[in-house]
Amino acid sequence: MAQTASMSRKPSLWRRIKWRGIASVVAFFVLWHLAVVVKFSGFAELPTPIQTLQTFFAEYIVNPDYWASWVVSFERVFYGFIIAQILGIPLGLLFGTSPKFRDMFFPVFELLRPIPPLAWVPISILFWPTNESSIVFITFIGAFFVIVINVYDGVGGIQKEHLWLARSLGATRAAIFRRIMLPSVIPSIAVGMTLGIAITWNVVIAAEMIASDSGLGRMTWEGYVSSTPEVVLIGMISIGLAGYLSSITVDWVESRMMPWQERR
């Protein structure tokens, strides 16, 4: 690796931290604080960041219910996301590789795809035996379609030369599928994952507000119902952090899936 110093220069720690980003986060909280202090329209009822933080440390950081909300929401996202990958990737590959299969089932898929995940809430509650399974299902729906479409698109985008060369070299159909087609669609799978994880968080929070008695979404909603804006804000910030952590994790998984790609 020593000889590639010019290819993979690592910026210094200070540069990587990106002070501009930190400054903008700080500025955000300062503005929020000022808006509350001067009672800017709409902010009159809200707590300042410091009050929010105080509430958080006094009542939430050691509150097992609060952490249970994290766990419950994460579980829902995790299961919905994973099941969407497990079913979505093979389906996308099938659509991409088998014209017969595509002709038969793609129209149904396209008919269902435009239905927003939240429109699935009522039928899902009717259909699934437990509340938990219906929320996981809705989360799954959120990620499933975007993953299938991306993988399908990825198969279509495989360079014909990549397949031809493998055929010239004597690769069997199975070898071509495993060694050429699968790796070719990994970048598309990664795009599906990035989009999918963002959608699953969107969906799970809304679904929790509508149809659940637990999770970060529910906690935020209850903060509103009980007129405790601190709880609403703690809920929102928690959701933001949870989504951010998920994205980082997915990015990390993606970079492991594609060791040949330069870091963005």
Added chain:
Amino acid sequence: MNAVDNSAGTALRGHIKICQLARGFTDKDGNGISVIEDCSVEFEPGLLNVVMGKSGCGKSTLAYLVAGYLNPDRGSIEIDGREVTGPGSDRIMVFQETALWPWMTVTDNVIFGPLVRNALPKSEAKEKAEALLERFGLIDFKDKYPGQLSGGMKRRAEIAQALINSPDIMILDEPFRGLDVMTRELLQEYYLQLFEDTQLTTLFITSELEEALFLADRLYVMSEAPDNIDQVIEVDLPRPRSFEVTTTERYLELKQIAMNHLYAGAEELM
């Protein structure tokens, strides 16, 4: 007919005989377009056969047909007496755009062929690959991914990837297009030297007259269908060649002859 001494002793392989070949495509509006029509030509083994024509005349289509990626609508292609029915490791193509698989290291790209055919055990394939990469000046990059190589290195890696399979024929479809002039000339010399060392039967497609004359034993001028290959020019420049050859009188004569053929075709179009 035989301009090159091929009495080297070993029987040269890769005689390509194309007979009454036709191949067309259907465009977006459903109209049939004939790209290759009534094309008969022979490429002799042990020669560096260069097919030259302007873009859109069906050069790549011809290469794909010989490689077996496309099937002819009519006519036939025979290699050493056997009809081409699909791709095979006896003829390997180097494409216009890089076809190295970006998720494999250079070494893995090179050994893919022998391993996937179970032609060699992995250790032997690796040894052979490293010898080739050494020869092509890529040994320090054997564990790199193609995305980390320059354009010229990718081309050399692809030639190594082809050669490890000991093909009878190399098909190169405008392989040096898009490279800068220096890299391009270096690679031309590289390939020329490789050819002069091995007499590996080559079908080289290009749209550049200088490149064609510098490399070729025989230059096939290609134009639109029908009767795509209408001129064959014997490039009787001495081998081994270096770039000095491009300043000789004979080179300039041949260039003039080729230009006349090309412009004769162009006038018809105007």
